[in-house]
Amino acid sequence: MGTSVNDVSPGEADVHFSGIDRNAVLQALAAVLPPTCLLSELEDLRPWECDGLAAMRQLPMLVALPETEAQVVEILKICQRMGVPVVARGAGTSLSGGAMPHAFGVLLAMAKFRKIVRVDPVARVAVVQPGVRNKAISEAAAPYGLYYAPDPSSQIACTIGGNVAENAGGVHCLKYGLTVHNVLRVRGVTMAGDVVEFGSHALDSPGYDLLALLTGSEGMLAVTTEVSVRLLPTPQLARCVLAAFSDVVVAGEAVAEIIAAGIIPAGLEMMDQAATAAVEDFVHAGYPLDAAAILLVECDGTPEEVAEEVARVSEVLQRAGAGEIRISRDEAERLRFWAGRKAAFPAAGRISPDYYCMDGTIPRKRLGEMLNAIAEMERRYALRCINVFHAGDGNLHPLILFDAAAPGEQARAEAFGAEILERSVALGGSITGEHGVGVEKIDQMCVQFGENELRMFHRVKAAFDPAGLLNPGKAIPTLNRCAEGGRQHVQGGNLPYPELERF
């Protein structure tokens, strides 16, 4: 989020922790960890003060870098006994502040857990440690013609442990599912120091589905120490269809029509005119700059499957009112088509001192409506917004451009972002598709959920971590916070957009 930095002031959750004796915790941890696994000097702590949500910074009290599961167990037992918060961290690429440190807590960095335990090509499973990078799993599986499908934009850097914590998505998740659909088993440690196996390599493990519960729990239920993921055969071929539309609503309808025709492409992305203009200057992908919106539709499979799907997609796009339709002729052109989409975030950084990336979801059929609503908000907040969407999933990434140095702009950008999220919920969607809630969207959780749902979340949290020490203050707001914030739950009702039909 650019250059501006808010030092986070201790919130309600922190009051309990202010009496923690830092030296006593340091001593206790030093007794179970070698010196290279424990950081306590200011200069060593500084690099850990934020994750991908760089606008929010907080020095951790201490950083632990364990090397073994047994050390993780010891660290958690000590922190549990001494009432010390623990924030687990992978590569720190979270865009919602999920790994932001706690002022009175231990940052549990899993960077040393980077072993690929085994790749089983027959069972099509990889067993890896949580600090293994997403992309490294596919690299290890490549000799067997296999890969790991979920592909967050940060896949070169982000780790599978963080992917599990955030239930990470990506372009390919439309066809191949989110992290939760591609993880078979997680081994983890609860705050009490108990090692628990969640899920199994077998179909439909009996008992409650704690694996799904853990996936996307934003590091609040357990610390992951080993992950088994499903591998898929690398598609023989991929081609990309690029379609230009003169109207955003018509482009949105084309997305719904592709899905309605029973086609699930390997990727289905949308960019508006402001986005194509921003990236074209940067990477020269050759996008049609006069189009109000473009769609990128990826088809993968055997050559025969790809040929057939490309033909069907093109036919639907034509019928839906596309102007120009281009089909990538070779791998180089396919990568060029995608280069622009993948450069959208850095391109926003090039044309604006700061930007704020949102992550709401809406039903696909409402894409056009949402784009028009955002255009109206641009005028009202006097800020530009460029729009890139995982359109097939109805997952929006509006990038609100602002200058934190200009008085009032950051506050306007935040209000703009909050209104997009609240409108997403009112349209039948949600406040996050894949980036998580973290600290960033915790107030919007009060809009998304009612009291009964929030109460259930707190009860489930207490089942795993009764003292509330794992990643406190993230993801799930207290009922008090929602009541005091005055935000109204809109999912079950129809505020603040009474004109919208509830789906």
Added chain:
Amino acid sequence: MGTSVNDVSPGEADVHFSGIDRNAVLQALAAVLPPTCLLSELEDLRPWECDGLAAMRQLPMLVALPETEAQVVEILKICQRMGVPVVARGAGTSLSGGAMPHAFGVLLAMAKFRKIVRVDPVARVAVVQPGVRNKAISEAAAPYGLYYAPDPSSQIACTIGGNVAENAGGVHCLKYGLTVHNVLRVRGVTMAGDVVEFGSHALDSPGYDLLALLTGSEGMLAVTTEVSVRLLPTPQLARCVLAAFSDVVVAGEAVAEIIAAGIIPAGLEMMDQAATAAVEDFVHAGYPLDAAAILLVECDGTPEEVAEEVARVSEVLQRAGAGEIRISRDEAERLRFWAGRKAAFPAAGRISPDYYCMDGTIPRKRLGEMLNAIAEMERRYALRCINVFHAGDGNLHPLILFDAAAPGEQARAEAFGAEILERSVALGGSITGEHGVGVEKIDQMCVQFGENELRMFHRVKAAFDPAGLLNPGKAIPTLNRCAEGGRQHVQGGNLPYPELERF
């Protein structure tokens, strides 16, 4: 399970409930329900005394048949206040006794919740009440060219509420996923009478994934009152490949090779010689009776996709050592190929007074090994077993044939079944693929899970239902029960099969 009936004696969980005042409960419920919604006479209770696990029978104390969610809330509040167990029931087709009544409890029959609330063909979602039959959803969606994919064998009778409770599977789940992958949102009522919305129609609802937690929870966390399911486009065409093998191990390897080749068929089933012989006598499907095992491979999609997949499947099967390969020429032949597979259970009933259907899962590559182990057990227990498998999922349905009237046979059948399940776990699989644990496999849960996992299950249960009133005595054994039963956890260790490499 045939004709023999064990009246269930009150277990450890029932001791707390023996002081319940039946008349007081009846009066309290009569105050909130019309007379047609409450059954208390013996002749009215009798039809509800068992589910699909007919060998276990238990009269409920009372049966409530609510018509509205508000009545469900009232019933649960009354039972919570009076400490009365509640067992929710759909169509009662559970094969594991998941809906078996409780002697001191109210059976909450959801049979009157059979409204299809709406079908939205654009969003491809159906919103239905829990008492709607699985097949009825596809029937309602058919005019839009859509259907609901999970297809348990009982789909004509079983209800979506029960499907959610058991995370039901079926032949198509290899390609299209289990219930948990096809349900978007469940509205339910907790034991305290709180209405909670689990999940949403949007991608990846934020907060903990309580929807996945509820799915497959065997009616122990909440009572479902409304379900939103994903609809898929009906495939244009389906064809079935039938392959005969002279060796079960080779047939098992062929299954693993199809999946390893990156093909995910719409169905991939295996039957051994005893199974084909039993069904051939019954439905005359034309199966090759000299084969040690046959595979049925269903390919669906557009005509081009089907043609290509059938060719690839045939090639892999040939290379893997199939003898005869037949490809269905028309819809009539395709249905005939499947008729035998679908008649396997009734065919077992024809050739044996009783049978016991198991539901373990194993890694696909170990199918042949498992079949040989079962053959050895047949000799040791002196009982016949016919084998039908959802082979693509590694989900076994061995049908152990016995005569409950013959002294000792039922006990031998149960020991045989338990050994199959324990061997499944030792091979890296699980004790149930799709039928649930219920009362039937509760002791095997002690083999599948260790203390830490069981303790987490109990904590999660307590988060939803602290008094333990929803479906008590099912699915999750107490730690005491496991300790007293003397069953050893084998997943994490290597007992009782030290010769097996742990996967």
